[in-house]
Amino acid sequence: MARGELMKKLLASYGRDEEFRAVAEQIIDEEEKKNNRVLARSLRKTLETGPSPSRPSGPKGLAPLIPFPDAAADFIERVEPTHARNDIVLGATNVRVLLGLIKEYRRADDIRRHGLKVRSKLLFCGPPGCGKTLCAEIFAAELGLPLFLVKLDRLISSYLGETAGNVRKIFEFARKQPCVLFFDEFDALARSREDSSEHNELRRVVNSLLLFIDNIRPKGFLIAATNLDRSLDPAIWRRFDEVVWFDKPSKSMIGRFLRLKFKNVSVAFDPLRHASALDGYSYAEIERVCIQAIKSMIVERRKQVLERDFNRALEDEVRRRAGQSRLAPPS
Ligand SMILES: Nc1ncnc2c1ncn2[C@@H]1O[C@H](COP(=O)(O)OP(=O)(O)OP(=O)(O)O)[C@@H](O)[C@H]1O
Ligand SMILES: [Mg+2]
Structure with missing residues (x-):
């Protein structure tokens, strides 16, 4: 991986000990591969020894971790x-x-x-x-x-x-x-x-x-x-x-959310046409509809999510809601 990407990953993993360590080790491996043995050895030593206790807390803006009680x-x-x-x-x-x-x-x-x-x-x-x-x-x-x-x-x-x-x-x-x-x-x-x-x-x-x-x-x-x-x-x-x-999504926010949820799959219809039908639903409920529709595509070994996948998933969500209101105590 390019060094810049590794550096970004290292910074992004700050505060997550295991991830931080894994990226640091990747950097050391890269240095070894490039024959920079002295640097690699010195980096590994620093990683193994950990931060010096006498050193003041980390750079400004980053949170040092203290032992958890x-x-x-x-x-x-x-x-x-x-x-x-x-x-x-x-x-x-x-x-x-x-x-x-x-x-x-x-x-x-x-x-x-x-x-x-x-x-x-x-x-x-x-x-x-x-x-x-x-x-x-x-x-x-x-x-x-x-x-x-x-x-x-x-x-x-x-x-x-x-x-x-x-x-x-x-x-x-x-x-x-x-x-x-x-x-x-x-x-x-x-x-x-x-x-x-x-x-x-x-x-x-x-x-x-x-x-x-x-x-x-x-x-x-x-x-x-x-x-x-x-x-x-x-x-x-x-x-x-x-x-x-944090309110339930408006119609335009539902549109943004649908685009987000289908961004990694091919969709054979315009999900935004269903934004009105989803009015009053929470993000988590809408997400469930999207996930179920995508799963139908996978299960049926298709390459595209069809409108009928979405409609069925929505029907299931409507049924789920009806069930919930039956279970809820009368107000
Ligand atoms: N605004 C949002 N944008 C994107 N995804 C959302 C949003 N709100 C909820 N989700 C999706 O729904 C899931 C559940 O949301 P989250 O746990 O944040 O709800 P909550 O408001 O904390 O609910 P609760 O009151 O039940 O704790 C999230 O993990 C995410 O997948
Ligand atoms: Mg919560």
């Missing part, structure tokens, strides 16, 4: 990004807000020097399957920060027991480690707050978690995601520096 492993998990910027369809407002946050993060020192606070606590709101988790992943990757997922339900129940110290460890960790700390299903916290009128201990726990969130100034970002709509408790709302909405 084992005790917190039940509640927090490192997520390797598998998606990139081109995999997400975002409206113009969200693109502007997110790019603004990235720029602010990169100029954090300058902003602080002016005595101003950098926005670091974000709330992602919106219905299921509209990109909250996907966006957190891509946002972290764009920033070159590792992503850590906090399993809030486990955290809340465990906190009631003996593991209060672990919560503190997570926050200590986020205070030191530049990262994106992602609280998925943050509604769990909001709901526990509501439902816990009879359960003083749980309420105390949830409130103290909220207090933690209040007080933490993460070294990267804290992102919480919730399905709850605009009726979310204002006490929770005001804790965040920025709220980003």
